[in-house]
Amino acid sequence: GNSVTQMEGPVTLSEEAFLTINCTYTATGYPSLFWYVQYPGEGLQLLLKATKADDKGSNKGFEATYRKETTSFHLEKGSVQVSDSAVYFCALISVRLTGTASKLTFGTGTRLQVTL
């Protein structure tokens, strides 16, 4: 079955520090990969995605590259801000060969806390 493993948190960084949150996956078929973010008191929001090998997703200064050879999709940001404090979830969809939709499989989430 499909699974996603991401680094445990919490991750505590000072503002302007470099961020990496590791994510690796196991999947059948041709997975698309996602990072979702959950800010305090809010629902899940899509942060970025990549649909095929070597694609790079990016948004709000965050980036992640779909590495098929290492089955990874690590999230990075060059300079974090206090407003980036949230829980980050790595996820995948393994779309069937027929192209029909499937469910998201999530990692357990990594809490990021950024301090001044």
Add this chain to the structure above:
Amino acid sequence: DTGVSQNPRHKITKRGQNVTFRCDPISEHNRLYWYRQTLGQGPEFLTYFQNEAQLEKSRLLSDRFSAERPKGSFSTLEIQRTEQGDSAMYLCASSPPGLAVGETQYFGPGTRLLVL
């Protein structure tokens, strides 16, 4: 675009009671998903509708759980004879018609259930 809405936002019930949650997806989104999230974990898939048809159900969805989407618009999730282990956040997501590859699922704010 008003986003995915869920009602109620919070529900406290006693063990053995039945509860029903409602999800209103983004208009014209034909795919609707239910997930469950427990503390410190990522969301876990429960069930999926395309229009009014329930196409996939997780083994997590015991006989006490039932979901409907009668007219292909809003959906309800009912839990009968609630147990303390049902305490969780219940999330609804929707996605638009079209190819499933790389589809973005848009999440509602969730319904937090506490079973006493």
